[in-house]
Amino acid sequence: MPELPEVETVRAGLERHVVGRTVGTAAILNPRAVRRDLAGPDGFAAAMVGRTFLRAERRGKYLWFALDDTEALLAHLGMSGQLLVGDPGRPLSPHVRARFTFDDDGPDLRFTDQRTFGHVMLVPLVYPGDESRVVPAPIAHIAPDPLEAAFDPRAFAGRLTGRKTQLKRALLDQSLISGIGNIYADEALWRAKLHWARPTETLKPAEVSRLLGAVREVLTEALEVGGTSFDALYVNVNGESGYFDRSLNAYGREGQPCGRCGTPIRRDAFMNRSSFSCPRCQQAPRRPGPSG
């Protein structure tokens, strides 16, 4: 379940192990991995040969390598995507979807993805709106994430309370604030003592800043321990797990006591998935937001 802390952990690993190196060969082992690339598997692979990874960057859950001033290799890990760096001679696992070797004959890069929700593509770099930062064209509509300099807390507060929806839906909307998924949404809401169904238009300024503080806290703390791993589906570029699952207060803890008040954590069906919260610390709104 790669969200911002997991993707950032992967990005940092790629910066260390891949940046500065030049692609020798590129192979697409499953065409679905490049389904969003207009050039198709063969065109994509051919266009990648000889390109040098100049920088490893990230916004929210997307990461990319700048290849020059105008193009980038964009990647999204989806649910189960991994970018693994290792001995080019090691066995090829059945879930490897794309493989890049380098002209220095060093460690190769493998995009591995059991459930194939992730993808990679070669894309143009553009300036979105009034921002100073260059980003890949397909993600120009994604909002800055709360850990980057371009994030504007006041603009976020205004757009959040201007919506007519439930708070958790808004937190998961990458065009409003990026990098947050189901796990960290539940964790941030628990910390801020806010209910997932709270109508966004009723949020007070103090509640919004409490929420943003909780979001930044939980993302930062998870990042410090390498992200959250429940199983082998999320690992860093060396195949190692993160440790934040030990620090979860709400997510996945149905029936277990709330760390603050002891009330059993409750699980609600939400958007075809689950929402975990403390029924006592996180008071349900009298009138839930739309689609509650």
Next chain:
DNA sequence: ACTCCCCCCTGTTAGC
């Protein structure tokens, strides 16, 4: 313009 819901996919687990 904004909000919402379905669907893409595979491996694991719960339940009958």
Next chain:
DNA sequence: TGCTAACAGGGGGGAG
């Protein structure tokens, strides 16, 4: 024991 169904969930795209 063996099958089926539910579940995990990010986000694109289309419906409303």
